[in-house]
Every structure is written in structure tokens, then in C-alpha cells.
Amino acid sequence: xxxxxxxxxxxxxxxxxxxxxxxxxxxxxxxxxxxxxxxxxxxxxxxxxxxxxxxxxxxxxxxxxxxxxxxxxxxxxxxxxxxxxxxxxxxxxxxxxxxxxxxxxxxxxxxxxxxxxxxxxxxxxxxxxxxxxxxxxxxxxxxxxxxxxxxxxxxxxxxxxxxxxxxxxxxxxxxxxxxxxxxxxxxxxxxxxxxxxxxxxxxxxxxxxxxxxxxxxxxxxxxxxxxxxxxxxxxxxxxxxxxxxxxxxxxxxxxxxxxxxxxxxxxxxxxxxxxxxxxxxxxxxxxxxxxxxxxxxxxxxxxxxxxxxxxxxxxxxxxxxxxxxxxxxxxxxxxxxxxxxxxxxxxxxxxxxxxxxxxxxxxxxxxxxxxxxxxxxxxxxxxxxxxxxxxxxxxxxxxxxxxxxxxxxxxxxxxxxxxxxxxxxxxxxxxxxxxxxxxxxxxxxxxxxxxxxxxxxxxxxxxxxxxxxxxxxxxxxxxxxxxxxxxxxxxxxxxxxxxxxxxxxxxxxxxxxxxxxxx
Amino acid sequence: xxxxxxxxxxxxxxxxxxxxxxxxxxxxxxxxxxxxxxxxxxxxxxxxxxxxxxxxxxxxxxxxxxxxxxxxxxxxxxxxxxxxxxxxxxxxxxxxxxxxxxxxxxxxxxxxxxxxxxxxxxxxxxxxxxxxxxxxxxxxxxxxxxxxxxxxxxxxxxxxxxxxxxxxxxxxxxxxxxxxxxxxxxxxxxxxxxxxxxxxxxxxxxxxxxxxxxxxxxxxxxxxxxxxxxxxxxxxxxxxxxxxxxxxxxxxxxxxxxxxxxxxxxxxxxxxxxxxxxxxxxxxxxxxxxxxxxxxxxxxxxxxxxxxxxxxxxxxxxxxxxxxxxxxxxxxxxxxxxxxxxxxxxxxxxxxxxxxxxxxxxxxxxxxxxxxxxxxxxxxxxxxxxxxxxxxxxxxxxxxxxxxxxxxxxxxxxxxxxxxxxxxxxxxxxxxxxxxxxxxxxxxxxxxxxxxxxxxxxxxxxxxxxxxxxxxxxxxxxx
Numbered sequence: 001x002x003x004x005x006x007x008x009x010x011x012x013x014x015x016x017x018x019x020x021x022x023x024x025x026x027x028x029x030x031x032x033x034x035x036x037x038x039x040x041x042x043x044x045x046x047x048x049x050x051x052x053x054x055x056x057x058x059x060x061x062x063x064x065x066x067x068x069x070x071x072x073x074x075x076x077x078x079x080x081x082x083x084x085x086x087x088x089x090x091x092x093x094x095x096x097x098x099x100x101x102x103x104x105x106x107x108x109x110x111x112x113x114x115x116x117x118x119x120x121x122x123x124x125x126x127x128x129x130x131x132x133x134x135x136x137x138x139x140x141x142x143x144x145x146x147x148x149x150x151x152x153x154x155x156x157x158x159x160x161x162x163x164x165x166x167x168x169x170x171x172x173x174x175x176x177x178x179x180x181x182x183x184x185x186x187x188x189x190x191x192x193x194x195x196x197x198x199x200x201x202x203x204x205x206x207x208x209x210x211x212x213x214x215x216x217x218x219x220x221x222x223x224x225x226x227x228x229x230x231x232x233x234x235x236x237x238x239x240x241x242x243x244x245x246x247x248x249x250x251x252x253x254x255x256x257x258x259x260x261x262x263x264x265x266x267x268x269x270x271x272x273x274x275x276x277x278x279x280x281x282x283x284x285x286x287x288x289x290x291x292x293x294x295x296x297x298x299x300x301x302x303x304x305x306x307x308x309x310x311x312x313x314x315x316x317x318x319x320x321x322x323x324x325x326x327x328x329x330x331x332x333x334x335x336x337x338x339x340x341x342x343x344x345x346x347x348x349x350x351x352x353x354x355x356x357x358x359x360x361x362x363x364x365x366x367x368x369x370x371x372x373x374x375x376x377x378x379x380x381x382x383x384x385x386x387x388x389x390x391x392x393x394x395x396x397x398x399x400x401x402x403x404x405x406x407x408x409x410x411x412x413x414x415x416x417x418x419x420x421x422x423x424x425x426x427x428x429x430x431x432x433x434x435x436x437x438x439x440x441x442x443x444x445x446x447x448x449x450x451x452x453x454x455x456x457x458x459x460x461x462x463x464x465x466x467x468x469x470x471x472x473x474x475x476x477x478x479x480x481x482x483x484x485x486x487x488x489x490x491x492x493x494x495x496x497x498x499x500x501x502x503x504x505x506x507x508x509x510x511x512x513x514x515x516x517x518x519x
Numbered sequence: 520x521x522x523x524x525x526x527x528x529x530x531x532x533x534x535x536x537x538x539x540x541x542x543x544x545x546x547x548x549x550x551x552x553x554x555x556x557x558x559x560x561x562x563x564x565x566x567x568x569x570x571x572x573x574x575x576x577x578x579x580x581x582x583x584x585x586x587x588x589x590x591x592x593x594x595x596x597x598x599x600x601x602x603x604x605x606x607x608x609x610x611x612x613x614x615x616x617x618x619x620x621x622x623x624x625x626x627x628x629x630x631x632x633x634x635x636x637x638x639x640x641x642x643x644x645x646x647x648x649x650x651x652x653x654x655x656x657x658x659x660x661x662x663x664x665x666x667x668x669x670x671x672x673x674x675x676x677x678x679x680x681x682x683x684x685x686x687x688x689x690x691x692x693x694x695x696x697x698x699x700x701x702x703x704x705x706x707x708x709x710x711x712x713x714x715x716x717x718x719x720x721x722x723x724x725x726x727x728x729x730x731x732x733x734x735x736x737x738x739x740x741x742x743x744x745x746x747x748x749x750x751x752x753x754x755x756x757x758x759x760x761x762x763x764x765x766x767x768x769x770x771x772x773x774x775x776x777x778x779x780x781x782x783x784x785x786x787x788x789x790x791x792x793x794x795x796x797x798x799x800x801x802x803x804x805x806x807x808x809x810x811x812x813x814x815x816x817x818x819x820x821x822x823x824x825x826x827x828x829x830x831x832x833x834x835x836x837x838x839x840x841x842x843x844x845x846x847x848x849x850x851x852x853x854x855x856x857x858x859x860x861x862x863x864x865x866x867x868x869x870x871x872x873x874x875x876x877x878x879x880x881x882x883x884x885x886x887x888x889x890x891x892x893x894x895x896x897x898x899x900x901x902x903x904x905x906x907x908x909x910x911x912x913x914x915x916x917x918x919x920x921x922x923x924x925x926x927x928x929x930x931x932x933x934x935x936x937x938x939x940x941x942x943x944x945x946x947x948x949x950x951x952x953x954x955x956x957x958x959x960x961x962x963x964x965x966x967x968x969x970x971x972x973x974x975x976x977x978x979x980x981x982x983x984x985x986x987x988x989x990x991x992x993x994x995x996x997x998x
Contacts, residue, residue: 145576
């Protein structure tokens with residue numbers, strides 16, 4: 001025991017410094033050797049090397065049952081996100097209560113914003129008798145306390161397994177006057193054992209539209225000039241939805257976002273807590289039936305919803321998280337085609353500026369190899385943008401990716417000489433990606449915060465461009481869509497590349513001849 | 520600058536006003552969970568550990584969160600399977616900052632997410648066959664794993680899977696402990712039952728089926744740390760003090776813990792419990808079965824640390840007692856410097872606490888050490904024995920709220936205007952928007968450790984940076 005303490009009031013050591021002090025290092029060693037009964041360092045090193053091998057990769061890819069570090073969540077969180085994009089809407093999750101605590105936490109950790117949703121708090125008795133009483137009491141309490149304009153009901157897997165019937169339960173609750181008879185309570189069954197959060201998003205949007213648009217087919221509804229747009233589950237929604245509205249303003253067209261979380265997930269700090277803010281209003285949602293067309297920004301988030309819109313006589317168009325020059329071109333051309341208005345000169349100017357920026361930096365992107373993972377639509381959009389930059393997407397992976405998705409990715413890769421070394425991996429997870437990166441190295445990984453473990457293990461730098469981003473702040477406030485969004489994405493990638501070069505050239509007298517002032 | 524706008528709130532009246540918003544049936548139920556602490560009360564006078572009311576926005580979690588998220592998850596050399604659909608494991612993946620030392624993916628798995636990812640066919644036909652395969656694949660890909668736990672999600676108990684049979688069969692096959700845990704989220708009323716179920720699983724599937732390691736040599740100074748999840752390194756900044764007074768910490772439950780440490784625990788001379796709520800069950804069991812006494816201690820803030828070190832030392836010989844005094848004296852100058860630096864900046868500041876486990880009472884004296892005052896506190900998932908232990912820490916007139924709803928907490932805070940709210944991530948931004956300094960007291964707001972003397976310095980610094988940041992001063996626009 002030395003008398004000098006590491007910790008002090010003058011300079012308070014945080015966990016990342018404190019535990020590196022010699023007294024702690026010695027303590028860790030004692031714990032390890034005397035009490036942990038772990039494997040020898042040699043054995044750990046041997047197995048560690050083995051996990052990086054082709055042999056391990058083969059075993060890893062032969063997995064049929066266990067899923068390790070997937071890139072997907074379950075349906076209800078997607079449904080909750082979708083509902084929170086409507087004005088004054090309180091998500092009501094029917095089933096076990098812990099789920100809601102998890103969804104709220106997850107969304108809050110990404111957006112750094114409050115996230116409001118209630119649970120019907122079903123327990124063992126409800127598992128036996130069904131959750132009708134929980135629905136009746138729950139709707140009454142939620143309505144009285146939180147004064148929503150709409151309550152959107154979704155389910156946890158518990159309620160799905162016991163077979164609770166939302167339509168019947170909600171009708172019953174209304175009969176018991178939990179909420180007024182004309183109070184909107186749209187719903188969606190969102191079983192966690194089917195699909196993922198993007199399917200939950202789809203189900204909830206369809207549930208809400210069904211509530212206001214009616215269920216019968218209605219081809220002869222007179223159509224307006226309005227275009228609806230469904231963003232899909234998007235961690236950059238705050239920046240992106242605002243960017244879309246700005247683009248619509250430049251165009252002078254009536255673009256109605258269905259489920260717009262941009263204000264709800266970005267409220268100001270001015271002394272007043274807003275439980276609800278912004279979002280698509282009920283009136284706008286009703287009116288949206290009469291729009292001439294509905295655009296989906298994320299095909300795999302809206303499979304059923306777009307079909308529903310089609311049945312209502314709307315023209316539909318789908319994108320896969322369009323990013324970059326061509327991605328944005330396609331979106332704008334579609335808006336021009338649907339509205340009959342030309343792409344405005346101001347946006348053409350923005351396009352030119354983006355292309356100029358890409359040209360200025362192309363030397364640093366050309367031929368760089370990337371791994372990309374995330375939701376299916378994000379992976380597609382990102383892959384196409386990378387190809388356009390002269391970069392090479394190598395491993396493209398999505399746990400929610402289907403065979404159809406793999407073909408879509410392959411088609412994008414085939415269309416460019418920069419796609420020659422690329423392959424899509426649908427239904428695979430980040431432990432598969434670890435094997436892929438160890439056996440076929442890339443220069444950068446594009447994904448979310450969970451990718452930091454891949455970065456640590458493989459030493460390949462990570463660029464965070466999709467949900468969830470827990471360990472970096474405020475990126476979601478900047479768009480990734482549109483020409484402005486593409487510029488943001490480009491800068492984020494370039495910054496990481498430059499930081500990486502600097503970090504690898506900063507040893508005095510050894511590598512710092514390349515520590516260039518000008519790059 | 521103090522943000523206290525109202526120091527003379529009629530708290531009793533406030534409770535009644537807030538309850539007014541509820542429909543009658545719920546109002547009656549909620550009224551039993553809210554109280555103002557009376558002088559010389561034996562407990563807090565609130566009902567606890569009962570079902571949350573539907574639709575009110577409880578802050579509670581579930582049994583799975585209590586078992587996988589709290590008790591089992593931190594055991595680093597095991598793989599914990601989130602058995603069922605993909606979500607539960609996804610949301611709880613790396614969520615609690617249970618620090619550990621190890622080669623993740625090779626000999627430790629604490630920040631990874633393993634799931635059987637149930638599909639519809641698993642619900643319809645049962646998931647036992649898949650579970651067999653999951654365990655086989657884990658054992659092949661992670662040969663250094665020292666045990667596997669099966670953390671049941673809601674559907675498991677509803678579809679009638681026999682995970683115990685799978686666990687027995689697979690354990691025999693792979694020659695490692697495989698532990699089934701019936702912590703389905705719908706069981707019980709909060710994460711609390713999950714703690715209990717997890718404790719029982721250790722009792723039945725570790726203590727009953729394994730032995731302490733051959734070659735483990737006991738000493739008269741062997742203790743354990745029970746109920747410290749090593750959030751931000753808490754168990755480490757505690758362990759170092761116990762070692763300094765001459766004790767040997769043979770097991771950490773469960774932060775930075777290992778299977779061997781669980782197995783060797785019955786060799787302890789005394790079990791030292793920090794989080795009573797989540798691990799008193801196993802301590803009581805060991806007392807009954809192995810005759811090991813247990814003692815609660817509190818390593819938040821210098822007053823409680825010194826008291827606890829003396830209480831712990833009193834269980835041992837004079838050498839340990841002398842060491843305890845030496846250790847307290849050794850750290851005293853640092854403590855004095857921390858208090859001298861931060862107390863003037865924090866003196867008289869009012870705090871409202873709402874968290875789980877032991878913290879709604881255990882952290883109170885750490886605030887007192889800095890001259891701060893607790894005007895409200897409450898537990899997410901306490902039982903009556905927690906509320907009996909609380910009056911020891913807080914004073915008459917403190918507002919007590921059990922399983923508080925988001926609505927109630929918002930109204931209470933709005934009316935009482937504390938200088939700091941100490942609660943969780945779901946509450947954080949609500950109160951910051953209201954202009955109130957906030958610290959997350961589950962995750963230490965990504966800081967920590969807060970336990971021990973080293974942790975106290977960080978705690979004091981963090982409370983200061985929350986309360987005295989200039990951002991609160993620019994909240995109101997000048998126009």
C-alpha cells in the first residue's frame with residue numbers, strides 16, 4: 001500500500017483512467033489468478049486467433065439456430081416509432097410491461113429525447129384470462145392522464161401468443177367508456193416472432209391508415225395533387241424529414257409526410273416539457289387518402305402499406321433509402337413526374353455543389369473497401385452511394401435481408417465495376433460479419449454503434465450512419481437524404497478517413513513524414 | 520445559482536392534487552403508493568411490490584430484465600441466451616455498463632447478444648429442438664465458455680417448452696453447467712421477481728450441481744461482494760478497499776464475476792451485500808444451508824463507507840479492525856479535499872431521487888456528505904423491507920413515491936422544483952427540458968464508479984457538473 005492515492009479532488013480520474021492505475025492493475029491480476037479459474041493466456045490467444053480464421057468462418061456460417069449480435073429489433077419498437085410520428089399520439093403497447101421500458105430506453109438513447117409510451121402491464125393472471133381488463137383500464141388511465149389525440153395500440157409477443165384480439169378488446173373498452181366512442185384508437189398486431197422492427201413499422205402505418213381511410217377498396221375516390229411520403233424507420237428522421245419538407249418547398253409541391261417524428265424527437269429546451277410535439281395531424285392523415293400518390297422511402301418498411309395505398313387507387317413508388325447523387329436524382333425525378341412540376345433550379349444548383357464536393361475528394365474515396373450493415377433499405381442506399389463515389393462495397397449484411405433483397409443488392413453491384421468484389425449477406429448477423437472482415441479485410445465499416453465491437457476486434461474504423469447511434473451525439477439532427485444529406489454523409493466518411501490517416505502517421509520521427517498539413 | 524423556486528410546497532396537498540387526474544379506481548390504488556414520511560416512522564407508509572396499473576407509464580421493467588439484465592448478464596465467462604424472439608436481448612445488449620476484464624468473444628461475452636430468435640414456427644411447434652441446436656453451436660464456436668444460461672422470454676412459459684430437460688441433457692453432453700431460468704417477462708410485477716428467480720436458479724443449478732473448485736484454499740479472511748454489478752467499475756472501487764483492509768474477495772456477484780466465483784462462494788466466511796433487493800435471497804439461502812452470515816454494507820459516500828468498513832472489520836480480528844482505521848485515515852485527506860472543493864458549490868441543493876434496487880436509500884448519505892438535501896425518493900420495484908430500511912436515511916417530510924408513474928413524477932418535480940433530479944434514462948430528457956439538472960443514477964450517466972472512496976470523488980464532480988453547468992442559464996431566450 002503506497003500512501004499516494006491515484007484519485008484526487010484536483011484532477012478527478014474517470015473510469016477510463018482510474019482503472020489503469022497500478023493499484024487496480026495489480027488487483028485485476030490477483031482476481032484473475034486467484035479466483036477466476038479461467039483459461040490460460042496461451043489458450044485464450046490460440047482460440048482468439050482461431051476465431052479469425054477461414055476454418056472458423058466456415059463453422060460460423062454453418063450456424064442454423066443461434067443468432068449473435070443481429071442487426072434487427074422486434075416489431076413493436078418499429079410500430080411505436082411509426083405511431084410517434086402522428087400528432088398527439090400515445091403508443092399503447094398491449095402485453096408485458098418490460099418491453100415498453102426497453103423500447104423507450106432504446107429510442108431515447110439514440111435521439112437523446114424523452115420517449116412516451118404506455119403498457120397495459122399484463123402479468124400472470126392476464127396470461128391465463130387474457131388482457132381485456134388491462135385494455136379497458138389501461139385506455140381509461142392513459143386517456144385521462146396523458147390527454148392524447150390518438151392512442152395507437154400494438155402488441156408484445158406475450159399478447160400475441162395468448163391470442164388477444166385487439167379489435168374486439170378496443171371495441172369493448174369503448175363500450176365501457178374507457179375513451180369516447182369517436183376517439184381514434186388504431187391498432188396493429190405486432191408479433192415479435194415475425195419479421196423485425198421494420199415490419200412493425202409497416203403494420204402500424206397500415207393500422208393507422210386503415211383506421212382513417214376505411215377498409216373497403218375505393219378506386220373512385222377523387223384525387224388531389226398531393227403526394228404522400230412514408231419515411232420508414234429512420235434514425236436520421238429528424239434531419240431527413242425536415243430536409244424532405246424543404247425539398248418539397250423548393251419544388252412548390254404539396255408533400256405530406258405520413259408519420260413525421262422530426263419535431264417529436266427534437267423538442268427545444270426552454271423550460272417546458274412537451275410530451276407531444278408536431279407530427280402528422282389527424283386531419284392530414286384523413287386527407288392523405290385523396291392524394292394522387294404515395295412514395296415510400298424504404299420499400300421493406302412499407303410492403304403492406306403500399307399495397308393498401310394501391311388498393312385505394314393511389315399511384316405508389318418505392319425507394320430503398322435513396323442516398324447520393326443518383327439516389328436523390330431518382331427521388332426528385334419521381335416527384336417531378338408525379339407532380340408534373342420540373343425539378344427546381346435551386347435543387348439543380350445543390351446537385352452541382354454536391355458533385356463538386358465529390359470531385360474535390362474523389363481521390364480519397366476511390367477504391368476504398370467498405371463493409372455495410374443495417375436495415376435492408378439502408379444497405380441498398382448506402383451501397384449505391386458508395387459505388388457512385390468509386391468506393392467498393394465488399395460485405396453488405398442485413399439480418400432482416402431476404403433472398404429478394406440479396407438479389408437487389410447484387411443487381412446494384414453488378415451495375416458498377418466497383419461492385420465486383422461485393423456480396424450481399426441476408427439473414428446474417430454481426431458475428432458473421434466479424435468472420436467476413438477477418439478473412440476478407442475492408443478499409444472501413446459503415447453501420448451503427450453496435451459496430452464498435454467489430455472496430456475493436458478487427459481494427460477497421462467504423463462510421464456510424466444508421467440507427468442506433470448511442471455513443472456519438474446529434475448526428476440524427478443532420479440529414480442523410482437529398483443532395484445536402486449526401487454531402488453530410490460524404491463529409492462523415494471523409495472525416496473518418498482523414499482521422500485514420502492522421503492516427504497512423506503521427507509517431508514522431510517514425511511515421512510523421514506523412515503527417516501532412518494538406519490533404 | 521439555485522433553481523429552487525418553491526421551498527414551502529405543501530407536499531400532502533400536492534399528492535392529493537396530482538391524484539385528482541386519475542380515474543377513480545386507479546386513484547384509489549395509486550394513493551396507497553404515495554406518502555409523506557412521518558416523524559419516527561417504522562417504514563415509509565406506502566404499499567409496494569404490487570402490480571402496476573395499466574396505461575399509466577410505469578418506469579418498471581420485467582422479470583427477464585431482472586434476471587438476464589441484472590443478475591446473470593454480468594457473469595462474464597458464461598453465455599446467456601435470450602431465449603425467444605429477438606427483441607429482449609437486442610434492447611438489453613450492452614445496456615448496463617457492467618464492466619469486466621476479458622477477451623470478448625473468446626473467453627468473455629458480456630457485451631454480446633445471443634438469441635434463439637424465435638420465429639412463428641418455434642411458437643407453434645415449440646422451441647426445445649432449436650434450443651438444443653443453439654447450445655451445440657455456442658459450444659462449438661465458443662469452446663472456452665464456462666457455462667450457459669437460458670434466459671426465458673415471455674413465449675417460453677406460454678407455449679409449454681421444457682427448457683429444464685434441454686438444460687439437463689445438454690449439460691451432460693457438453694460437460695458444462697447449463698442453467699435454465701424461468702424469468703419470462705410476464706412473471707411478477709417488476710424486475711424484482713426476475714432477481715429472485717435468478718437467485719433461485721443459482722441455488723438449484725449451481726450450488727446443487729457443482730462443487731467449489733478443487734484446490735481452492737480458504738483463509739479466515741474470505742468474503743464475497745454480493746449485489747454489485749460493477750457498473751462503471753463500482754465493484755472494483757469497492758473490492759480495492761476490502762483488499763486494503765486485509766480481506767480476500769473470493770467472489771463478485773455478479774459484476775466482472777465468473778462461474779468459478781459462484782461455485783466457490785459457499786467457502787466464504789461472510790457474504791457482504793450491497794444491493795440487498797436483488798440478492799438477499801441467495802444470501803439468506805447460504806446462511807441457512809452453509810451457515811454463512813451475511814451483512815449489508817453501503818459504499819456510497821465517505822460517511823457510509825467508513826461506517827461500513829468498521830462494521831465489516833468488526834466481524835474479523837484486531838488486525839483487520841486496525842487496517843480499517845488505517846484505510847479510513849488514508850483516504851480522509853482526499854475526501855476532505857473533495858468536500859472542500861465541491862460542498863460549497865452544492866450545499867443546500869435539493870434532490871429528488873427515483874431509481875431501483877438499493878439506491879433510493881443507499882445514495883442519500885453521499886448527497887448529505889456534500890451538503891445536499893433529499894426532498895423526495897422512491898423505488899421502482901421495492902418490497903416492504905426496503906421501505907423499512909429507508910427512514911434511517913431520509914428525514915421527516917420527504918415525499919415517498921413507489922412505482923411512480925411518469926405523470927406523477929413530472930407533476931411532483933414541477934411543483935417541488937428540486938435542484939437535481941436523479942433517476943433513469945427514460946426520465947432524463949423530460950426533466951432537462953424543464954430546465955432541471957439531471958443525473959442518471961442507474962448507469963451513472965456513463966460515468967462512475969460511484970462506489971468507494973475513488974468513486975465518491977467522481978460522484979461529487981458529477982453532481983457539480985450537472986448542477987453548475989452554464990447551459991441552465993441560457994435556457995430562456997432574451998426576446
